[in-house]
Amino acid sequence: MTTTDKPRHAIGLSMKRKEDPRFIRGRGRYVDDIVLPNMLHLALVHSPYPHARIKNIDSTAALAVPGVKAVLTGKDLEAAGLAWIPTFHGYDKQMVLAVGKVLYQYQEVAGVVAETREAAHDGAELVEVDYEPLDPVVDPFEARKDTIILRDDRENKTNHIYHWEVGAREETDKALAASDVHIKERIYFQRCHPAPLEPCGGIADMNPATGRLTIYMTSQAPHAHRTVVSLVTGIPEDKIHIISPDIGGGFGNKVPVYPGYVVAAVASVVLKVPVKWIETRTENLTTTGFARDYHMDVEIGADKDGKVTALKVGTVADHGAFDAAADPTKYPAGLFGIVTGSYDFPHAFTELDAYFTNKAPGGVAYRCSFRVTEASYAIERGMDLLAGRLGMDAVELRRRNFVGKDQFPYRSQLGFVYDSGDYHATLDKALEAIGYDTLRKEQAECRARGELMGIGISTFTEVVGAGPSKHFDIMGIKMFDSAEIRIHPTGSGIVRAGTRHQGQGHETTWAQIVAEELGLDPQNLIVEEGDTDTAPYGLGTYASRSTPVAGGALALASRKIREKARKIAAHVLEVAEDDVEWENYAFTVKGVPGKTITMKEVAFAAYTNPVPGTEPGLEATFYYDPPNMTFPNGAYIAVVSVDPETGETKVKRFVAVDDCGVVINPMIVEGQIHGGLTEGYAIAFMQEIRYDEGGNHMNTNFTEYLVPTAVETPVWETGSTVTPSPHHPIGAKGVGESPNVGSPAAFVNAVMDALSPLGITHLDMPLTREKVWRAIRDAKAAKAATA
Amino acid sequence: MNLHYSGQEIVPAPKAKVWAFISDPASVASCMPDVIETTVVDATHFETKVKIAVGPVRGSFTFKVALDPQPGGDRMNMTISGGGFGSVVDLTAGADIKDNGDGSTTLDWTGDASMRGPVATIGGRVLDAQAQRVISTTFANVKARVGATG
Numbered sequence: 001m002t003t004t005d006k007p008r009h010a011i012g013l014s015m016k017r018k019e020d021p022r023f024i025r026g027r028g029r030y031v032d033d034i035v036l037p038n039m040l041h042l043a044l045v046h047s048p049y050p051h052a053r054i055k056n057i058d059s060t061a062a063l064a065v066p067g068v069k070a071v072l073t074g075k076d077l078e079a080a081g082l083a084w085i086p087t088f089h090g091y092d093k094q095m096v097l098a099v100g101k102v103l104y105q106y107q108e109v110a111g112v113v114a115e116t117r118e119a120a121h122d123g124a125e126l127v128e129v130d131y132e133p134l135d136p137v138v139d140p141f142e143a144r145k146d147t148i149i150l151r152d153d154r155e156n157k158t159n160h161i162y163h164w165e166v167g168a169r170e171e172t173d174k175a176l177a178a179s180d181v182h183i184k185e186r187i188y189f190q191r192c193h194p195a196p197l198e199p200c201g202g203i204a205d206m207n208p209a210t211g212r213l214t215i216y217m218t219s220q221a222p223h224a225h226r227t228v229v230s231l232v233t234g235i236p237e238d239k240i241h242i243i244s245p246d247i248g249g250g251f252g253n254k255v256p257v258y259p260g261y262v263v264a265a266v267a268s269v270v271l272k273v274p275v276k277w278i279e280t281r282t283e284n285l286t287t288t289g290f291a292r293d294y295h296m297d298v299e300i301g302a303d304k305d306g307k308v309t310a311l312k313v314g315t316v317a318d319h320g321a322f323d324a325a326a327d328p329t330k331y332p333a334g335l336f337g338i339v340t341g342s343y344d345f346p347h348a349f350t351e352l353d354a355y356f357t358n359k360a361p362g363g364v365a366y367r368c369s370f371r372v373t374e375a376s377y378a379i380e381r382g383m384d385l386l387a388g389r390l391g392m393d394a395v396e397l398r399r400r401n402f403v404g405k406d407q408f409p410y411r412s413q414l415g416f417v418y419d420s421g422d423y424h425a426t427l428d429k430a431l432e433a434i435g436y437d438t439l440r441k442e443q444a445e446c447r448a449r450g451e452l453m454g455i456g457i458s459t460f461t462e463v464v465g466a467g468p469s470k471h472f473d474i475m476g477i478k479m480f481d482s483a484e485i486r487i488h489p490t491g492s493g494i495v496r497a498g499t500r501h502q503g504q505g506h507e508t509t510w511a512q513i514v515a516e517e518l519g520l521d522p523q524n525l526i527v528e529e530g531d532t533d534t535a536p537y538g539l540g541t542y543a544s545r546s547t548p549v550a551g552g553a554l555a556l557a558s559r560k561i562r563e564k565a566r567k568i569a570a571h572v573l574e575v576a577e578d579d580v581e582w583e584n585y586a587f588t589v590k591g592v593p594g595k596t597i598t599m600k601e602v603a604f605a606a607y608t609n610p611v612p613g614t615e616p617g618l619e620a621t622f623y624y625d626p627p628n629m630t631f632p633n634g635a636y637i638a639v640v641s642v643d644p645e646t647g648e649t650k651v652k653r654f655v656a657v658d659d660c661g662v663v664i665n666p667m668i669v670e671g672q673i674h675g676g677l678t679e680g681y682a683i684a685f686m687q688e689i690r691y692d693e694g695g696n697h698m699n700t701n702f703t704e705y706l707v708p709t710a711v712e713t714p715v716w717e718t719g720s721t722v723t724p725s726p727h728h729p730i731g732a733k734g735v736g737e738s739p740n741v742g743s744p745a746a747f748v749n750a751v752m753d754a755l756s757p758l759g760i761t762h763l764d765m766p767l768t769r770e771k772v773w774r775a776i777r778d779a780k781a782a783k784a785a786t787a
Numbered sequence: 788m789n790l791h792y793s794g795q796e797i798v799p800a801p802k803a804k805v806w807a808f809i810s811d812p813a814s815v816a817s818c819m820p821d822v823i824e825t826t827v828v829d830a831t832h833f834e835t836k837v838k839i840a841v842g843p844v845r846g847s848f849t850f851k852v853a854l855d856p857q858p859g860g861d862r863m864n865m866t867i868s869g870g871g872f873g874s875v876v877d878l879t880a881g882a883d884i885k886d887n888g889d890g891s892t893t894l895d896w897t898g899d900a901s902m903r904g905p906v907a908t909i910g911g912r913v914l915d916a917q918a919q920r921v922i923s924t925t926f927a928n929v930k931a932r933v934g935a936t937g
Contacts, residue, residue, distance in 0.1 A: 048873055048903040049875065049903060050903075105903065106873075125872070125873075133877075282905070692788050693789070694788055694901060695903075696902070696904070697908065
């Protein structure tokens, strides 16, 4: 993987991850590793019913379990004003412990606090809840009929949550009607779950002597959580300390606030000792933020030469029992407006209606910048359906419709201004890597032999890096991010940021950015995140925003230090400041070869020989408000074979060429792409959170919700192109989510291409063996009937 | 998850004897398989703790059973509700009781079960087999015991 031609000091180097030695040796420190004196344990009681009135809760038997100290119910929280808390963007509220009625299966109903985790769970088993079951509504299309109203706590007696639209409806309809060719398909992006290997958990520690509440929690956004806790509880923000220790994967799942944290905090306040809550796998899969669940009606018009004329997408979104979708406040459907993708649509319109159902709440940005994955899947499937209708090669159709590299900055019909890209070059590189023309010949031979081979393309564009404060906020807090750098006298330093990594490698890449800007050794720059007492305020790590936003803050904080260092260098070198320039990662005197001073020497001088009349020391803080989003993109190609007898799909090859702008650490980027592709593979072929007609959650553990192992995971071939983001301080765009966003469509397009000789044009994910086998059987039967 | 069952049993005993047997909570409870303990609450109610092993769900479920004899002695309705390990099972069952005129009695029974929680996740085929086993064993025991007391 290449970055830029210019040799660099730190950026562009495949440095080994500084955090790995402690993870590999089992010396990480996760929430559940933390043990505090006198700590109690919390277990939650969950509803077996998806919709029921609570008639009575009897804690007697639970309290009789040895070691059980307390049982908390919704009524107890009501007394504390915490039975309900605001949802992510503040447009709805959600129950902490159910009051009145439960709205989804596994909803939290009570909390049992005990001396051991086992006693807490034993006690939870014995809390007797008397339910009066109500009919559940599990289908959003049923919910929209408003026959049964789920949320009687809300003023508007309807299951409809909101309508959102963007674009020109009339012009789009007209253009679609006038198109030579037109496709329309309902494409469902199934409900899935981020399923981080470490589930959620926390320890709340209210110190009665200081009045300070310390919460250790699996948080992707510790500062935002501190502010939310303060706003909701009324505890002054200085009395709240959030520590997010090592996190075993987040993928958006650890952005929202869940009942367990709140109940643990209340229990700690009441009992005056620390209370730990650690989720089980089943609790993670059944109650915490799911992702996707969009039913999308995709329409594309084109002329007979394959030039697209219009795009219209109408979506029904299933939000579950509360509107707890994790989207910026002004963007209820996230950044779904990226649905025009990499293509130059002259007309476009998209609208979305969201509904309550008796399912777990969520809609988190699972390795995705707020609904970008749904949008990318819709357009990339749609383009393949259009290619099929036109009888045109899917590559050729894409080439004819790409936004050209000379069109950047490009304003899409749905309002985004794309920063940079060269879609043709990225696709060409992927085609060359996979040997596209040869593969098509091979496919023709396979088909002649009756074998099912498919090639699937996905040429996606993301929008990430939320975001510019004029557009993006969460509950009013603007989505900038921050960095604070302190250089020590000996030229090492500490770097702190408002982000919180969960496997992304910030301890390495942040050091590389600062080292690149200051000419220091990245090995001697320690990176610290996740402690609200020490890190500068930031909105956290999700939605591919860390490098686009905090990465900018790090570069600009470094440049502030460099400006101060220049003054110190001039003082030490006894020349005018204007005569000092930064060259080859050191300060030199113009026209005096060899008269140089390194940043390490400047750092020492900052503390030992400060410039008279100026502030000693060498540190800086920068809050970066990005001027625009960044638009990473890529070209992915999957090659599959499908066994017509069993429906089993084998991924024979997969090439991913990503353009994420300037690459900070190619090894880490490659690792990110491998991980995201593996998740995309799981979504395409294995994973779905299903509910039966009675509202039962059918995927409550890893035997029912499958996670691919090394056995199932295909071999990934990666490559890159680099078009730097013109507005980002180091030209980076973010990459963590690209493979999860771009790959599902490549897999599905490949399987549909394999099945196309049978007349099959679309199947919804996951493409399990059974689903594919049934489709093949039905298609053959239909063919036989008409023969 | 909703499951529906029905079946027919011919008990080699007169109708009055069958009726008396199935109207008695202690007798009915004694016919259920894998019972750990039973507490008779009153003339039509009992609670029973049953050993359950369905896939990964293993342990004991506690059920509340209510008998609802219909006037005329031709039909017995029954509701069973309970569960364990966060799972809930609600079963409504009923049997039409017909005198065959030859000293034997026919029970035409139906049952509708709804299951929720982890037990429902295990899947229809496994659950179905378990429920079938519980129901058929219960009726086989009824048949055996009413016959035996003759």
